[in-house]
Amino acid sequence: xxxxxxxxxxxxxxxxxxxxxxxxxxxxxxxxxxxxxxxxxxxxxxxxxxxxxxxxxxxxxxxxxxxxxxxxxxxxxxxxxxxxxxxxxxxxxxxxxxxxxxxxxxxxxxxxxxxxxxxxxxxxxxxxxxxxxxxxxxxxxxxxxxxxxxxxxxxxxxxxxxxxxxxxxxxxxxxxxxxxxxxxxxxxxxxxxxxxxxxxxxxxxxxxxxxxxxxxxxxxxxxxxxxxxxxxxxxxxxxxxxxxxxxxxxxxxxxxxxxxxxxxxxxxxxxxxxxxxxxxxx
Numbered sequence: 001x002x003x004x005x006x007x008x009x010x011x012x013x014x015x016x017x018x019x020x021x022x023x024x025x026x027x028x029x030x031x032x033x034x035x036x037x038x039x040x041x042x043x044x045x046x047x048x049x050x051x052x053x054x055x056x057x058x059x060x061x062x063x064x065x066x067x068x069x070x071x072x073x074x075x076x077x078x079x080x081x082x083x084x085x086x087x088x089x090x091x092x093x094x095x096x097x098x099x100x101x102x103x104x105x106x107x108x109x110x111x112x113x114x115x116x117x118x119x120x121x122x123x124x125x126x127x128x129x130x131x132x133x134x135x136x137x138x139x140x141x142x143x144x145x146x147x148x149x150x151x152x153x154x155x156x157x158x159x160x161x162x163x164x165x166x167x168x169x170x171x172x173x174x175x176x177x178x179x180x181x182x183x184x185x186x187x188x189x190x191x192x193x194x195x196x197x198x199x200x201x202x203x204x205x206x207x208x209x210x211x212x213x214x215x216x217x218x219x220x221x222x223x224x225x226x227x228x229x230x231x232x233x234x235x236x237x238x239x240x241x242x243x244x245x246x247x248x249x250x251x252x253x254x255x256x257x258x259x260x261x262x263x264x265x266x267x268x269x270x271x272x273x274x275x276x277x278x279x280x281x282x
Contacts, residue, residue, distance in 0.1 A: 024067050028077035029110045040072040041145075042112045044126065046119040047082050048248035054255070055118075055248035061277040062118050062142050068282055069154040073116070079106050083125040090214040097133065100125075104135035114138040116145045118273070120174035120247045121212075127179070141175055143184040143246050143272050150191060160279040163193040165241040167275075170199070170231065170254060171206040172247035185246050185272050192279050194242075199234040207231050209245075209253035216249050232257025236267070243269045 032039050043066065049059040066073050084099035107115075115137050117123040127139035140148075149155040167189050175181050182203045189196050201207045210220070210227030220226060232254060235243050243258070245251045248271070255269045270278075 026063055027074045028079070029074045029112075030077070030079070032074050033110065037072075038111065039074040040114065041066070041074075042107065042110075042115045043073050043075050044083075044115050044117045044122055045075055045080065046117060046122045046248070049118045050080075052248060052252070054251065058118055058248060058251070058271040058273055061271065061273040061282070062116075064277050064282040065142075065146060065149070065155065065273060065280075066116075068280065069149045071149070071154075076106065083122050083130075085121045085125045086214045086217060088125070088129070089212070090217075100130055100133050100135065104130060104133055107135065107137065112137055114140070116140050116142055118142050118248065118271075120172040120178070121249065124174040124178050141179075141181060141184070141246065143175075143188060144181065146273065146276055147184045147187055150188075155276075155280070157191055157276055157279045158193070160192070160281070162242070162275060162279055165192075165194045166197050166239065167192070167194045167242040167244050168197050168199055168235055168238055168240040169202075169244045169246075169272075170209060170235065170250055171203060172245065172250050173206075173208050173212050175246055176206055177204060185244065188272050188276060189244060192275060197238050197240055199238060201234055207234060209247075209250040211249035211253045216252075228253035228257045229260055232261065236261060236263065240267060242275070243267060244272055244275060245269065246272050 029042065043062065045059055048055040081103060082099055083103065084096035087099065088096035115126055117126065117139065120141060123139060123141045126137060150157065169185050169189060171182060186196055207230065208227060209231055243254050245254060251269055251271055258264050258267050258269055
């Protein structure tokens with residue numbers, strides 16, 4: 001867990017092109033408590049966002065956006081552990097409850113009220129499954145929070161390099177069909193002055209990327225085709241410049257699919273937060 005804490009405390013952001021943003025360090029809840037401050041939002045980074053090198057870039061993009069919008073936020077650092085989602089999906093309810101109650105105890109001690117997540121799996125678990133164990137928090141996905149920040153005038157973006165580009169959005173299962181959020185990520189894509197193009201299977205009829213249900217951590221059962229290959233074919237059929245996601249696991253699966261078809265030099269796979277951060281030159 002110490003590795004998780006070290007990475008998160010070292011998140012800094014600089015304006016790579018014009019130094020719009022000065023360096024900043026993300027504070028932990030313990031840091032804030034030590035000086036008598038209570039952050040408005042707890043940024044729940046998640047396991048992928050802490051340890052996976054690709055997902056770390058998404059973590060940094062979200063942190064940059066929160067900082068730019070002057071959101072008072074902090075992280076748990078080394079006090080954050082897995083939500084227990086993979087254990088629950090794999091059938092180990094006992095392990096899930098142990099992990100969940102440990103996290104709830106920590107967050108209640110800090111009197112956490114609002115949580116933003118970079119992962120729909122964490123979002124779903126914290127929002128829908130923690131209340132039964134005593135964890136009652138307002139939980140939002142990062143696309144929902146970013147949409148609110150723009151609507152409230154706290155963050156402004158222009159299309160930038162994505163203006164006129166064809167972007168399709170892959171709906172994460174736990175964001176879309178699991179929690180009914182389809183519009184926030186699409187609204188943000190349209191804010192980029194990009195051309196939003198939909199796959200044949202989208203929204204309520206969307207197809208899983210293949211990572212859900214703890215499948216990310218095991219070999220797939222025997223079949224005719226990997227799920228992520230099937231889903232990537234849906235995306236390639238509409239010839240987008242960018243496949244946008246809102247989940248680090250979807251990002252991995254779609255990236256692997258694009259590489260399978262040797263299209264990685266033509267089609268980029270990016271999280272919505274990365275698109276917003278890049279458009280705002282953060």
